[in-house]
Amino acid sequence: MMKKEYTELIKWSDRFSCGIKLIDDQHKELVILVNEMFNHVAGNEIQENEYINEIIHKTIKYIKIHFVTEEKLMLAAKIPGYAAHKKAHARFIITVVDAINDYNAGKRFNLYAFTKFLKEWILSHIALMDKQYFGQIKILPAEKPGQMRLAMQKQL
Numbered sequence: 001m002m003k004k005e006y007t008e009l010i011k012w013s014d015r016f017s018c019g020i021k022l023i024d025d026q027h028k029e030l031v032i033l034v035n036e037m038f039n040h041v042a043g044n045e046i047q048e049n050e051y052i053n054e055i056i057h058k059t060i061k062y063i064k065i066h067f068v069t070e071e072k073l074m075l076a077a078k079i080p081g082y083a084a085h086k087k088a089h090a091r092f093i094i095t096v097v098d099a100i101n102d103y104n105a106g107k108r109f110n111l112y113a114f115t116k117f118l119k120e121w122i123l124s125h126i127a128l129m130d131k132q133y134f135g136q137i138k139i140l141p142a143e144k145p146g147q148m149r150l151a152m153q154k155q156l
């Protein structure tokens with residue numbers, strides 16, 4: 001059997017960078033997760049279901065950690081727009097949880113459509129919202145290397 005070629009649904013670009021290494025690294029990891037998911041679209045429902053059970057929980061856990069990180073940074077930097085940003089995160093989580101609840105209830109889960117949804121949301125959220133808000137953080141006085149990262153990890 002021939003091995004399927006790896007395809008990048010999302011290719012990381014510097015245009016997605018918000019200039020904060022911790023956030024950019026997390027965004028890159030989300031891009032990797034979506035690309036992995038896209039490459040597991042097999043068209044074989046049994047294979048996809050096995051993969052879905054594994055990757056969905058990993059993805060949700062990572063997204064929650066990432067959202068908490070972003071929100072704590074925004075609060076610490078007193079960035080206007082925190083409430084709207086948090087609301088966008090909450091809407092995204094509700095959509096994902098609804099899809100997973102449908103899947104767990106036995107409804108058909110379309111991994112391809114779900115992956116495309118994640119792609120569109122991640123690209124629009126990173127390229128538009130995050131870049132807008134986190135551009136404001138870059139103008140704050142620089143912290144000692146690793147100081148913000150350590151503070152964030154302690155809070156998580």
